[in-house]
Amino acid sequence: MDVTINNIRKDFGQFPALHDVSLSVGTGELIALLGPSGSGKTTLLRLIAGLEQPTEGRIFFGGEDASHKSVQERHVGFVFQHYALFRHMTVADNIAFGLKVRPRATRPPANEIKTRVADLLDMVQLTGLEKRYPAQLSGGQRQRVALARAMAIEPSVLLLDEPFGALDAKVRKDLRRWLREFHDRTGHTTFFVTHDQDEALELADRVVVMSQGKVEQIGTADDVYDRPNSPFVFSFIGESSHVPVTLKAGEILFQGESIGLSEQGGDCDGTLFFRPQDVVLTDHSNALSGKVTASRRLAGTRIAEIDISGSGEAHHIEIEVPLEATVVVGGDLSFRPTSWKIFRDAA
Amino acid sequence: MSAETSTSRRFRDAATETPLARYILVAIAVGFMALILLMPLLLVFIEAFRQGIPAFFEALGDVDALAAIRLTLLVAAIAVPLNLVFGVSAAWAIAKFEFKGKTFLTTLIDLPFSISPVISGLVYVLLFGANSYLGPILKGWGIEILFAVPGIVLATVFVTFPFVARELIPLMQEQGTGDEEAALSLGANGWQTFWYVTLPNIKWGLLYGVLLCNARAMGEFGAVSVVSGHIRGLTETMPLHVEVLYNEYNFVAAFAVSTLLALLALVTLALKTILEIRYGEQLSASRKH
Numbered sequence: 001m002d003v004t005i006n007n008i009r010k011d012f013g014q015f016p017a018l019h020d021v022s023l024s025v026g027t028g029e030l031i032a033l034l035g036p037s038g039s040g041k042t043t044l045l046r047l048i049a050g051l052e053q054p055t056e057g058r059i060f061f062g063g064e065d066a067s068h069k070s071v072q073e074r075h076v077g078f079v080f081q082h083y084a085l086f087r088h089m090t091v092a093d094n095i096a097f098g099l100k101v102r103p104r105a106t107r108p109p110a111n112e113i114k115t116r117v118a119d120l121l122d123m124v125q126l127t128g129l130e131k132r133y134p135a136q137l138s139g140g141q142r143q144r145v146a147l148a149r150a151m152a153i154e155p156s157v158l159l160l161d162e163p164f165g166a167l168d169a170k171v172r173k174d175l176r177r178w179l180r181e182f183h184d185r186t187g188h189t190t191f192f193v194t195h196d197q198d199e200a201l202e203l204a205d206r207v208v209v210m211s212q213g214k215v216e217q218i219g220t221a222d223d224v225y226d227r228p229n230s231p232f233v234f235s236f237i238g239e240s241s242h243v244p245v246t247l248k249a250g251e252i253l254f255q256g257e258s259i260g261l262s263e264q265g266g267d268c269d270g271t272l273f274f275r276p277q278d279v280v281l282t283d284h285s286n287a288l289s290g291k292v293t294a295s296r297r298l299a300g301t302r303i304a305e306i307d308i309s310g311s312g313e314a315h316h317i318e319i320e321v322p323l324e325a326t327v328v329v330g331g332d333l334s335f336r337p338t339s340w341k342i343f344r345d346a347a
Numbered sequence: 348m349s350a351e352t353s354t355s356r357r358f359r360d361a362a363t364e365t366p367l368a369r370y371i372l373v374a375i376a377v378g379f380m381a382l383i384l385l386m387p388l389l390l391v392f393i394e395a396f397r398q399g400i401p402a403f404f405e406a407l408g409d410v411d412a413l414a415a416i417r418l419t420l421l422v423a424a425i426a427v428p429l430n431l432v433f434g435v436s437a438a439w440a441i442a443k444f445e446f447k448g449k450t451f452l453t454t455l456i457d458l459p460f461s462i463s464p465v466i467s468g469l470v471y472v473l474l475f476g477a478n479s480y481l482g483p484i485l486k487g488w489g490i491e492i493l494f495a496v497p498g499i500v501l502a503t504v505f506v507t508f509p510f511v512a513r514e515l516i517p518l519m520q521e522q523g524t525g526d527e528e529a530a531l532s533l534g535a536n537g538w539q540t541f542w543y544v545t546l547p548n549i550k551w552g553l554l555y556g557v558l559l560c561n562a563r564a565m566g567e568f569g570a571v572s573v574v575s576g577h578i579r580g581l582t583e584t585m586p587l588h589v590e591v592l593y594n595e596y597n598f599v600a601a602f603a604v605s606t607l608l609a610l611l612a613l614v615t616l617a618l619k620t621i622l623e624i625r626y627g628e629q630l631s632a633s634r635k636h
Contacts, residue, residue, distance in 0.1 A: 051528055071531045084529035088547040098533035101543070153533055 001062040001156040001189055002027050008057035017043045018213045030183050032200035033193045035210035041193045049159050050074040077150030081162040083142045085134040091145050092117050092130035098153035120148040140171045160192035197237050209233050231343045234273045241317035245272045260286040260336050270344040274337035277320045281335050289334035295327045391609050394602035406600035414580040415588035423564040426503040430560050434511025442519030456512050459505055467505050468573025494576030502570040507563045514556030551626035562615040
């Protein structure tokens with residue numbers, strides 16, 4: 001089912017948690033809501049579920065206005081961060097819960113519920129554990145029980161709040177791959193919240209980058225990594241360095257001197273962003289240069305930390321240098337970004 | 348001093364006392380408990396059976412004693428379920444919702460603990476007495492509150508109000524609303540969520556609170572004494588009856604009825620201990636009554 005969110009605002013008392021968020025998601029898409037804590041990503045997920053009501057704005061499920069529907073009416077599969085499994089029920093009872101609480105008219109007969117539970121257990125690869133209690137399961141198994149429980153009600157949309165947050169690194173990676181396969185098999189429109197960019201970039205069809213209650217950028221992994229549209233996205237996704245610059249007559253100036261890069265557009269101040277790996281060492285004098293303050297070997301590369309402040313305030317940036325280059329701590333080093341982006345200061 | 352003792356002394360844990368200090372501390376604790384807790388309990392039983400077993404049962408079979416036992420059971424049978432419902436509602440509201448005046452409500456629930464039971468009783472005398480505003484009106488409708496069973500029930504409900512709520516609030520706050528939200532998202536309505544999810548999560552804490560509530564409801568003296576009017580065979584609960592018998596120098600009968608209250612205390616204590624051992628992690632952290 002496709003989901004459209006129109007100009008949603010949510011205030012908690014005086015505190016605005018979300019302002020003017022709009023989003024359009026197609027059927028079967030796997031969407032990551034990515035952002036630091038306090039960016040409003042979980043609030044957005046809970047608004048889609050109907051666990052919170054928006055202060056303003058509308059939410060459409062498949063063209064139908066769901067803004068005023070209760071959480072029960074929205075029929076969403078919600079997997080909670082800490083799973084919220086019912087601890088006094090067995091795995092099978094947990095999964096069957098959503099079917100058993102239906103009114104008599106729509107409730108499937110007992111033997112059908114049993115078959116459905118068995119199918120779901122098979123789907124999440126937990127067959128044989130139906131008699132266990134949540135306390136007797138590992139974190140990854142609980143996660144999958146929670147997913148099976150949410151899937152049992154044949155939800156219109158699947159919502160996952162930090163699905164891998166409470167798991168250790170190894171399980172996290174396995175489950176990530178498994179969830180992608182699971183999604184491709186079942187084809188549900190899925191939203192998941194995460195603060196881990198690797199998770200978002202690897203798993204999602206599209207990533208919604210959020211910051212301070214606003215959507216910064218919506219796009220594929222390539223879009224948000226290669227074409228970030230704001231300083232926040234550039235520095236939040238992947239490694240990056242930035243320096244304050246001035247644009248003058250098509251030249252980029254750092255501390256009043258040319259660094260050998262040109263950019264179209266009028267004169268103004270701005271910030272130059274680039275990735276540590278997108279640089280080339282140079283002997284030219286018109287480049288970014290400074291004293292090497294540290295050098296670290298990192299797997300296949302070497303990272304040099306350079307103080308490019310010159311006479312100004314200390315400004316350390318990190319770049320990747322080829323392994324064969326000679327880098328002396330305390331020595332000078334000059335480089336130019338090969339690929340960069342300038343965000344102009346608002347006039 | 349031999350080398351061996353000096354070695355053992357050197358390797359003793361920093362927080363471990365010398366054996367002598369330990370024995371003295373244990374002796375003080377045990378002695379104090381025997382004197383203050385066990386001896387009185389023992390004396391109750393000794394006094395009750397001082398004139399033999401027949402006299403004991405004769406005292407319990409007395410018409411007024413039986414009436415007092417019946418009244419005590421009746422009062423508890425009304426007060427405990429009422430406080431169960433009130434307690435669960437109050438705890439639910441405080442733990443699961445945000446609203447104005449929440450802190451005030453929490454403080455209010457503790458009120459019966461912080462004021463003397465005699466005052467609790469007097470409040471009802473002021474509210475329903477002959478010189479009050481409500482008393483004469485209700486009397487006109489043929490409803491007697493003071494010096495009758497309704498007054499005793501009201502005073503008992505007031506005094507025992509905090510037990511269930513106080514046990515459940517921290518427990519429910521700790522459990523949060525995650526399970527309830529999960530149930531709602533799966534399509535359960537409010538009642539199903541409460542019955543299948545919330546109640547099973549709090550059942551041991553609830554039982555614990557009910558146990559303490561019941562013990563206090565049956566044992567309450569001060570508040571009940573003020574509103575009861577001490578009408579023998581009509582408005583005397585067991586604790587009141589004990590006092591009356593004692594004041595009449597009828598020691599055997601007084602202590603015989605006391606044994607029932609003591610037994611109630613022992614049973615409560617035993618059940619409480621079993622609950623704490625078996626379901627300790629499911630009870631709230633604030634076990635202080």
